[in-house]
Amino acid sequence: MADLQTHFAALGDSTRLAIIERLLAQGEQSAGDLQDVADVTAPAISRHLKVLREAGLVQRRVDAQRRIYSVVPEAMQAINAWTLSHRDFWQVSLDRLGRALEKE
Amino acid sequence: MTDLTITRSFDAAPEKVFDFVSKTEHLLKWWGPEGMTLPEHRLTLDRPGPWMSVMANAEGQRFKVSGQVTKVDPPLLIGFTWAWHDENDRRGVESHVTIRLVPAANGGTEFELHHVDLPNDDAAASHERGWSSALRKLERLANAQSDKERKNG
Numbered sequence: 019m020a021d022l023q024t025h026f027a028a029l030g031d032s033t034r035l036a037i038i039e040r041l042l043a044q045g046e047q048s049a050g051d052l053q054d055v056a057d058v059t060a061p062a063i064s065r066h067l068k069v070l071r072e073a074g075l076v077q078r079r080v081d082a083q084r085r086i087y088s089v090v091p092e093a094m095q096a097i098n099a100w101t102l103s104h105r106d107f108w109q110v111s112l113d114r115l116g117r118a119l120e121k122e
Numbered sequence: 123m124t125d126l127t128i129t130r131s132f133d134a135a136p137e138k139v140f141d142f143v144s145k146t147e148h149l150l151k152w153w154g155p156e157g158m159t160l161p162e163h164r165l166t167l168d169r170p171g172p173w174m175s176v177m178a179n180a181e182g183q184r185f186k187v188s189g190q191v192t193k194v195d196p197p198l199l200i201g202f203t204w205a206w207h208d209e210n211d212r213r214g215v216e217s218h219v220t221i222r223l224v225p226a227a228n229g230g231t232e233f234e235l236h237h238v239d240l241p242n243d244d245a246a247a248s249h250e251r252g253w254s255s256a257l258r259k260l261e262r263l264a265n266a267q268s269d270k271e272r273k274n275g
Binding site for chain 1: 126130148152240
């Protein structure tokens, strides 16, 4: 629960939310790639990425001179379980129903 | 209001599928996402009457949903109402679920689930849009949270 509150607090900013949405939609990106998610400066993007990393939403790897960012899958799963849509509920449940039917 | 339709094809005959979607012992095998437990439930959908389930995740959060089974026509149809409860156990907006089983030529079952009268922001949407809508909900929650902190502080 503490983790979720940290996640929500970090996402309560439109630039940070835009960064997460971009990473979810397009996979990992460098800080430079993320520059155009909002009309803010490069240092501002770096600060937002730092907040997202500290909140456990985003992870970083180093590739030569570049720092590449991606979402932390476990954090996304925790959020997803919490904000489950009805379509998600039925899709995952019916997958399980299909497997249960095949077993017996 | 938004409507949701999901179809599946199963090799099992309608009678068997009907058992799996209506009887407690079978519903417990598939109801809800993997990794969630069902600490409380009344999952009997094979006769008219009340039903409910409480799902809990690994962090101990509980999600309660309840309704009434309104229509049962074995082995072809089950209809029930559906509403989530909030943290104070107040029941929210009611929606309607119909499960229809159509015998298939190969002896299997065409399974159709209709979930209608859902609130609009719970979009019957693609995976990506589902994510965005989840994130919009988060944004609203986070804003509400910081409003509360400002008021309390």
